[in-house]
Amino acid sequence: MRGPVLVIDDDRKLRGLLTEYLATVGFEVIAAGRAEDGLRLLRSERPQIVILDVMLPGMDGFEVCRSIRRESAVPIIMLTARGDVTDRVVGLELGADDYLAKPFEPRELVARIEAILRRGRGSSETWSFGELRVDPSRRSATLDGVDLALTTAEFDLLEMLVRSRGRVLSRSHILDGVRGDGWDSLDRSIDVLVSRLRNKLGDDPRQPRFVRTVRGAGYAFVGKADDDS
Helix, strand or coil: CEEEEEEECCCHHHHHHHHHHHHHCCEEEEEECCHHHHHHHHHHHCCCEEEEECCCCCCCHHHHHHHHHHHCCCCEEEEECCCCHHHHHHHHHCCCCEEEECCCCHHHHHHHHHHHHHHCCCCCCCEEECCEEEECCCCEEEECCEECCCCHHHHHHHHHHHHCCCCCECHHHHHHHHHCCCCCCCHHHHHHHHHHHHHHHCCCCCCCCCEEEECCCEEEECCCCCCCC
């Protein structure tokens, strides 16, 4: 049994459906219908991923996402009622890793979960760029020895840029590599993700040390590796 997966959704029928379906593909599921209960389960059960509905009573999904990010980098997939672009962008700005519009096929959710967990396995190679150290095996990045506490999506983006350093990557290329198949071509989502990563790196886009914007083309990693000649 894999897991646990934490589902926070006030729709009892959907919670039951997801609990049963995810169990059939080997996931342990813990579920909550209220934000407060979900946050308690997050702290006590330490799930490997959170499925979070936007439209929760009381504390909505955006506030829950914000609360989770204050204490954890656990991957978050947000469920939106309409697939509204504004909802998606707000969720991404708050630190969500993925989104799925209701109604959806449970197997699509499983595919998103599997993609995030697969990307989280990392590799043995490490890189150093002055004060920045990137360690895929630990899924971690440190700046001056301080852990940056990157989310899954933020680390995926950094790793992709570092592996392609010196090359300009288009938004669509980054979208395919970081998000995987099934995402809409929402350029804004990549811009939001880059902005989040830059904030944690303390990188000024006007005088970038690590991530440079190439107007009309995309982004490039410009940090110089310690072992570069």
